[in-house]
Structure formats: C-alpha cells, structure tokens
Amino acid sequence: MNYETECLIPDRFDQVLHLGENYFNELKSKDIKPSRLSKTVSAFANASGGDIYIGIEEETRTKKRTYNGFASIEEANGIVQMLLELAPLENFYAITFLKHPVMNSYILQLTVMKTAAIVYATDGTAYVRHNAQNDPANTPEKLRRLELDKGIAQFENESIPEAMLVDATASKIMDFFSSNVVPNIEKTQWLIKQKLVRDHSLTVAGVMLFTDEPQIFLPKRSAIKLYRYKTSFVADRDNLDGQPLTIEGSVYTQIYDAVKKVKEIIEGIKKLGIGFESIEYPDETLHEIITNAVLHRDYSIATDIQIRIFDNRVEVESPGKLPGYVTISNILDSQTARNPKIVRLVNKFPSAPNKDVGEGLNTAFEAMEKLRLKPPIITETDTSVLVVIRHEKLASPEEIIVEYLQTHDSIKNGIGRVITGIKSENSMKTVFYRLRDRGFIKLVRGYNYWVKTDQFDRLVTEQFK
Template identity: 50%
Template sequence: MANVNKTGKDKQQDGGHRSRSSRENMAAMSVGVVDVPSEDAKRVLAYEEGHFLDLKAIDVAPGKLTRAMSAFANADGGELYIGIAEDAARTRQWRGFSAQEDANGFLQAFEEFFPLSRDFSYEFLQVPGSPGYVLHVYINKTRDIRLASDGKAYVRRGAQSLPVTNAEGLEILRRAKGITSFETQTVAVPIEFVTNSETIIEFLLGVVPTGEPDKWLRKQLLILDERPTVACLLLFADEPQVALPKRSAIKVYRYKTMERVGSRETLAFDPITIEGCIYNQIRDAVAKTVSLIQGVRVLGPEGLQEINYPLETLHEIITNAVIHRDYGIADDVHVRIFDNRVEVESPGRLPAHITVANILDERFARNGAIVRLINKFPDPPNKDVGEGLNTAFAAMKRLQLKDPEIKQLENSVLVNIKHERLASPEELILEYLETHEEINNRTVRDLTGIGSENKVKVIFQRLMAASQIERVPGKGGGSAAYRKCADSESDNE
C-alpha cells in the first residue's frame, strides 16, 4: 500500500499526499481491499497528526468529519484514516468497520461533499488479526471553497481544522483559491497616473500604434469607475509603488553565509529595493541578481570557483514570483543571495488546486490580466502559464545541478535554488581528493551543502568501510582528516 510503509516523520516531510494523477488512478483501483502487513499497520498507528493527516474513530460525528474534509479541501489536501481508535491514555488501536457496507454513510457523505468524485479517492485497509476495515481517504485541494455541514469554511493549519470566521478571512481564502484576485481591485488615484505615464505611451506605440491610453485601458477593463485597477498600476504606471506601497517592489539581499537563515551581521550591504512597473522590475531584478552572484566564490573539488546558475532558472523563478504572487498581501517579493543558494520568496500561498506536488504539471493563473497583458510587451518575461517553471528545472539539470526546491510557507511560497551538484557526497569527496592530499568534515560541508557534522561522519565511515579513504595518522578529534587509501590509489593507476 503506497505511503503506509513510511514513518510518521517521513509522511510529514513529503506532505503525505499523492499527485492528482496518481490519486485518480487510485480512485479507479480502490473498490477492493488492500491487505496491510502488521508492521505497516503499526506505523499507521504511530503517525503524527499534522497538516496533511488526520486519524478518526469510526464513531466520529459527521459534523466533525466534514470540518476535517473542508479544512483539507480548502488548504493543501490530505489524508483521513477512519477506524483508528484512541483510549483515555492516548493509546491507539486498529478498530475498523465490521463490513465495508458499514462505511456507506461515510462514503455517501464524501460523494455529497465532492459531487464530481474527482476531489477524493479511498481504499479499505485490512490487517490480519486486527478487527475490521479502516477507511483510508485521500482528499485533494479543491478549486473552490468547500463548507462543512455547519455552513462554515475551515482550513488546515498544523493538526487543527480552523474555521474562517470573518469576511476578511473569507476574502483571503477566495484569493488563495483563485476565485477572486486583488488585481481587479480599484485604487483611489487619478487615472492620469496611468494614462499619462511613459510606460503606457511606450507600450502602445510598440503594440497598439493607433491606440489611445484612456480608451485602450478602459477596453481592457483596467479602468473601472474612473479608477485604475491594481493590475493597471502594476503594468503601466511608472512608479506603482507610490499607489501600492509595501506590496509592489522587489527586495534583493546578499548574505555572506551558508547558514539556513541570514542575519544582519552577514548582510553584505543594505537590501536593494527595485521599483517601477513589473515588466522593468523583473528585468532589473534578474540583472542585479546575476551581477551579485558573479562575485560569489565557493569551494569546489578544484578549489574556489565562481558560482554558475543558469540564467533561465533565475529569470523564470523571479518572473513567476512577481506575476503570480498575491498582491493583496502587504509584502514585497524577496530575493536572497547566499554563498550556496538563491532564495526567492513570493507573497501568497499556491492558488486554486495547485500544490507543491503538482505545480510542474497543473496550470492556473492567479492574476489573469497581468499574465495576459505582460505577455504583450516586447520580449515578454513570461511563457505560457506553468511553462516557466519547467524551463527553470530543465536548465538546472543541464548544468548538473539539483532541482530547485519549492516550499509553501504560512503566507508565501519559497523557491530555494541550491548550488548543489547532482553528484553524491561520496563522489565529491573522492573527486576533491584527486587534487588534494586530505579532506576534513568542514570542507565536505562546504562542498556539499550538508549542514550536519554527524551526517558527514557517516559518509566518511561508509567510504572507509569501502576501503576508499582512511584517517590521516595523528589527526583526530576536531582536527580529524581523511585521505585516499594507498590501495585505492594503486588500483586506479
């Protein structure tokens, strides 16, 4: 059974949920019963409830169950196990339905909650010697807002299903779902702020030579009720930051460290703020990031070398962060350049049905007007919706670098572009020893980006067990170093 053979920690790390296509395949396969080995059942009982996982007894109240269903559907999807009992001492037991038909009430609730049957799938789990069938349900992140039986919308945060209790929270959820977009909001500034800008005049001369700014912008629904929309300002105002402060700039940082979090002490200089219309912002932010990276040198197998990131990756990820962000959140896009990676953080969670697992396969544009109209600019920064990230990943592979890592945070999406080669740590150590007499723990961490001394020690132990390296005599403790085995060197000659 997929996922059951993972530990609770593993499940939390990988999100504990399948991609859309694999779930749909499971829906077609889940009519029967899956036999689960007792060891795997023990792992299920030990799972830690969290953002993607909830365990329920078979006597769970329908209202409580629909709250969990609503929370998963409105957040990032997740899994329900129905048939896991817990006593007063918080000891869990496998106590499922006596017969599959006994779960019909739950299945009917799911069918009513997800009428198209594409947003959930299920399977029955059976363990030899354990009572009953556990109903294992996969719930997808949905495109629309799903309400529980009490008429409220819930969202999953950690191991809790939290109600959205006010109009502001519901509007944030609508934007997160892509039902509404802040780009359509009007802003109380004179329309001349846009109709007389250099940006719109230059754009229309190149794209619509016969167009008049006022008439063209109204036709595109970028001026409503005699006010420009957020999209109008971002695209065609010379300085949209005047009307949209704290939510329409890009900040670029340079941290001289490989640590997980940058600090004021490791900042190379004050953050650089890049403003202007978003077409110019993207171009300027990419150029500034590239210029700062060119001054970064890291330790490689042959000594210090300049970092080399593919331009396509930086361009596509920064473009994505700007045009797909949630402009309703009062924050800027942040580009952080470290010694061993570049981080790009974009305000707003992934929209609609998009998840970290399916982001390279699924398509959705939160800001449809921005995506459509910026594509009309000369040499537009964006490709078709979703294609940019695929280009970014492909460019990293061509340079034999690891894929960018995408994380969804509480109110933002973080893309981590690591300067880590696809080669294993063992390969990098042996490659380094081709040109150096010895290597130590700190050097390996610099080479590989591994943050743990203990992990590096385990790698050294594996290489010694394979007779590839040996400890340098006289160097122990904190000064321990390793060199290629003499036998290994003679074998290579």
C-alpha cells in the same frame, strides 16, 4: 461506492497507528459523526489536501491509541453519503480500505484533494487546515482570504482610488508598450477596454503593469527585497552582507532588474574548486522562477517578494499560497493564474518575460538538469510559496568528495559540508567513513582532516569512471 482495498503488513499497520497528526494527516474514530468529520474534509479540501485515517481511537488524557476498525466496508456508507453531499459535482476524494493484518476489519483511508472551489462542511461553514487544526472561515474577512488564496477572487481587479488614469497614460512604461506593441492607440480607451480601470481609478493590475512606480500606490506589497548572506547555512543578521536592496518598478521592469541584479551578485560568489571558481546557475532558472514569483504573487498580502542569496543556494519567496487546485505535487503539470490579466498583458510586451506561458517552471527544472545540478525545491507555507535553487550537484556526497580530492590534497569536515550541502557534522563523518572503508582516504589523527591514500587514483579509475 468507488474504493480500493489494501492488505496491511504489520509494519505498515504500526506506521498508520502511530502517524503524527499535522497539516496533512488526521486520525479519527470510526464512531465519529459524519457531520463532524465533514469539518476536517472541508479543511483539507480548502488547504493543500491530506489523509484522514478512520478507525483509530485515541484516549484523551494519555493520548494512547488503539485500533477499532470497520467490521465491513458497508459500515462506512454514512461517510460516503456525507462526501457526496459536500461537493456532488467534484471528484475531490479517494477511498482506500486498509485491511488489518490479522483481524477481518478495516481502517478507512480518506484522501482529500485540494479543490478549486470552496468546500463547506455540513454546518454550512468552510474550514481551513492550519497545522493540525481545522479553523473556521466564519467571518467575511476570513472567507475573503480563502477566496483570494484559492484564486476564486482576484485582487488584481480591485481599484486603487489614489491611482488616476494619468498615472498610466503619462508613464514611461506605457509609452514603451504603446510604441512597440500597439502604435497609435488611444491610451485611455485601451486601458478601459482591457478592464484595467474601475470607478475612474486604475486597478491593481493596471498599476502593476502600466505605472512607473507602483510602490507609491501599493506600498510593502509590490516590490522585491534582495538579501545577500555570506553563509551556506541559516539567514541571520550577522551574516547579512550590507543592506538589503529594494527593486521597484512595473511588473515588466521589476522582473528584468531583479534577474540582472541577482546574476551580478552570484557572479561574485566563489566556491571551493581549483583555487576558487565562480558559482554558476542557469540564467533560465533564475529568470523563470523570479518571473513566476512576480506574476503569481498575491498582491493582497502586505509583504514584498524576498530573494535571499546564500553561498550555496538562492531562495525566492513569493507571498500567497498556491492558487486553485495547484499543489506542490502537480505544480509542473498544472496551469492556473492568480493574476490572469497581469499574466496575459505582460506577455504582449517586447521580449515578454513569460513568453512561453505555462512552461516556465519546467524550463527552470530542465536548465538545472543540463548543468547537472539538483532540481529546485518548492514548498508552501501558510502565507507564501518558497523556491530554493540549490548549487548542489546531481551526484552522491562520496562522488563530490572524490572529485574535490582530485584537485586537493586534504579535506576537513567543514569543507565537506559546504560542497555537499550536508548540514550535520555527524552525517558528514559517515560519508568520510564510507570512503575510508573503501580505501580512498585516511584520517590524519590529531589534525582531524582526511587525505588521499596511495591507492586513491587507481580506485577512482576503477569505481568512478
């Protein structure tokens, strides 16, 4: 058995004992049967991974928890044997024995990693983690959904009966491709050779790459919806600026049209500065993240990509979970494609949107850093991947407030929250209080705004060089 041991300090033990059970965490009794535990292991491996802490009892009615750990490491051998049986050829877990700070016994921390293949429990069923539940993929439809989520099955290879070969061979995008990339090709034979045709119909990949209006064949799952919200906070109908825009077309044209339109909208957004200044995001960041959303989305999900533009951020939400073994923590270092044909063939186009295959997200992050902006935030939901591109500087809230006051005479809480990205009014007050205590600002009572003190300029020179 390969394992690590860690001696818990009392505070750390208390944290484990009171850990909330959720999408990533589960607490179990040491008396749990390995076969039953295998359901939770399967669920974590088939979702985004997680931690199982074994050695904690919970009373069903009161939910009160008590510690009841393993007397020895060997006592957990049955669990280890079960893990070996689930996926003997894949190292998808790590074991750490957490030693009680007083008693000579252990909690077993089982860290389960997301797997590229489906992991089945000992009852022969695959489970998937949803919130704090282990849901069985016990129907052909659920198992198919799991295969698509993991990238084992590729929806891009499904044929679309209504999409005829002529829809591609007579398209403008095919003419553009053939005249610039592979002159004098016989289009039909080339499409067949590239496995873009099945049963005399185009596949999803063929439709998305080489028809002018894929949305005819794949409605509500092949376009981009673009929203502009005139707010820095939550999206709601009251803050929606006009009607949402729909961007359609082939994969290639859709990417470039979406990036162009997003940039146009952003250029019209002003931020508080010397007068009003235009918002600036790196072109590379917008391009790479939108490209990623289009190329790696799950085309089996009947939802369009959504791009939401706020006063202080851009949100790009792409349907489908992260494929294969990719997780939020390894996404910048891992490469796997849900739609390998689309990714490969769009790379052959002139000025390919994914010319640096595998480097897109890293380029996006590096471009933000060059502009001294905070890196994008990537999160995964049950059905999508969301990337938030923030217009927030790589600086402390205090530095941002001081920079603002160098060109303004006063500041209010609302303005402070807009320029720092802080959502809570009380948290913003705390920032102002820290600057007050350091002598930078003072409160104008009765008017609830802050102004610079007489020593502001000197303190800036001394402390914010």
